[in-house]
Amino acid sequence: MxxxxxxxxxxxxxxxxxxxxxxxxxxxxxxxxxxxxxxxxxxxxxxxxxxxxxxxxxxxxxxxxxxxxxxxxxxxxxxxxxxxxxxxxxxxxxxxxxxxxxxxxxxxxxxxxxxxxxxxxxxxxxxxxxxxxGDTRRPLDDVRLDRRLFAGKPYVPIQLAQFGRGCRFACDFCSIRAFYPDGVRVRPLASLLDELAQLERRKLVFFVDDNLFSTRPQIDALLNAIKPLQLRWACQISIDAARDDALLDQLRAAGCRIAIIGFESLEATNLKQMGKPWNKVAGRYLDVVKKFHARGIALYGTFVFGYDHDTVDSIRRSLDFALEARLDIVNLNPLTPTPDSPLYARLRDEGRLLWREWWIDPGYRYGAPIFTPRRMSAEQLAEECFTAKRTFYAWRHVATRIARPALQLDAFQTAVVALANHISRQEVMRKQNRALGDRS
Ligand code: B12
Ligand code: SF4
The missing domain is CATH 3.40.50.280 (Cobalamin-binding domain)
Known part of the structure; x- marks a missing residue:
């Protein structure tokens, strides 16, 4: 022993x-x-x-x-x-x-x-x-957490919770399908509600589920169950939610204040290549943004660049879109082939990886290109993404977003959006070009 x-x-x-x-x-x-x-x-x-x-x-x-x-x-x-x-x-x-x-x-x-x-x-x-x-098909009926571990530590004042694991989609750059190949499992509502009841009502709750919209009956049950708790929360949700006005109304009524949506690309050809052609099912991105904003839900939009139809201009147009649509928070990242993704296998097989094991390579720097794109140079991909992020989080744009938001943000949302912009701005500047595992 x-x-x-x-x-x-x-x-x-x-x-x-x-x-x-x-x-x-x-x-x-x-x-x-x-x-x-x-x-x-x-x-x-x-x-x-x-x-x-x-x-x-x-x-x-x-x-x-x-x-x-x-x-x-x-x-x-x-x-x-x-x-x-x-x-x-x-x-x-x-x-x-x-x-x-x-x-x-x-x-x-x-x-x-x-x-x-x-x-x-x-x-x-x-x-x-x-x-x-660990069995990734095991029912999530005995998920439990000991949050006493976090007491007194200076974490971001946002409380994380999880309803389900996995995603019903399989985008080629994403780690989720590799990790959870058997689709989505959700927790029994009673245990989730017990956990949520222990959280602080005045702080935002962030559902870390990769896509809170698993099935319509499941999200219905969740929204109906958490509505009486009067929590204010954020979630990641697939864009097809915007096809369903009733669902958007329910989200708002149940306390959703920020939604994170993977817009990924303005180009339909790229969406097809990444296995996300369905991203257009809810119509024009601008209309999607308006639908969320009209219901008082702030939007965090994420984009990736480097697919075969992307050019320098695609990155610039996406930044313009993010500013014009008045997205509240944004991520504009170069595509990152993680080793568990179909994207990685494809780029490796096409001989396009610049760093085969970039995650342990002492020469690799955060934000540097990992592969050669088709229609711009690797350096242009990295530089343009960094410029786009810096521009979105330039003080003048942050100030405009907070002072004149596209939707009527309440004081709580204003505080969360301001905090998220501040953190994103700091992290954009801090991480770029740092060696992973750096001790300097
Ligand atoms: C919230 C979140 C964030 C938060 C921070 C999270 C935090 N806790 O601080 C923010 C927004 C800051 C963030 C940032 C980033 N994130 Co993030 N994030 C997530 C997200 C949505 C939820 C994480 C979570 O709480 N999961 C719930 C817990 C319970 O799951 P879990 O950690 O996987 O743990 C389970 C198992 O993995 C296992 N397990 C995990 N660790 C261990 C350890 C041991 C010893 C054992 C036995 C088991 C075990 O047990 C758990 C279940 O029982 C995940 C997606 C996801 N659903 O997990 C992405 C995810 C982890 N993020 C990802 C990425 C890429 C990033 C960024 C690098 C993005 C970027 N380009 O900047 C950054 C930097 C992260 C960093 N390492 O510093 C990827 C990671 C992919 C990969 N192959 O590593 C994910 C999977 C998203 C995705 N769809 O691909 N992220
Ligand atoms: S919809 Fe989101 S979580 Fe699901 S596979 Fe695509 S990128 Fe991953």
């Missing part, structure tokens, strides 16, 4: 700088809730504070995304040098378990529920396995 008295849960940053967009890491609260009560659990979130150099728990568990992989591996190596057993889990280790296993004693592929308990049991019995597989 091995002692398991102390467990460190770690959320790495992309590098060792501090971040202003640190939201509470739900995955680690899930691990904490599923750890026996006799274990002392500590959370170290590197986005908030430097990690202690002398932490020596019995077990360290690190959540890893592709952008944090290089940094996570360095942290894992340092813990192992101190003799600590290290477990890695999350999107990136699930995509590349063998790569992750070079830096860990055990790797969890898929969801934590079930796998984590087996792992802890094996650890205590001294028979830790190299790989554990």
């Amino acid at each position: 091995r002692a398991l008295r102390t467990l460190s849960l770690i959320r790495p940053n992309m590098g060792d700088w501090r971040s202003s967009d640190a939201f509470t890491p739900l995955a680690l609260a899930i691990l904490a809730a599923r750890t026996p009560a006799d274990v002392e659990v500590r959370l170290f979130d590197e986005r908030l504070a430097a990690l202690p150099a002398d932490d020596c728990p019995d077990l360290a568990a690190i959540t890893v995304e592709t952008f944090t992989a290089r940094r996570a591996y360095a942290i894992a190596d340092a813990y192992r040098e101190r003799g600590v057993t290290v477990v890695l889990g999350g999107y990136h280790p699930s995509a590349l378990p063998d790569e992750a296993a070079r830096h860990a004693d055990a790797v969890v592929v898929g969801d934590a529920e079930g796998a984590w308990e087996s792992l802890l049991d094996d650890f205590r019995r001294g028979r830790l396995q190299r790989f554990y597989h």
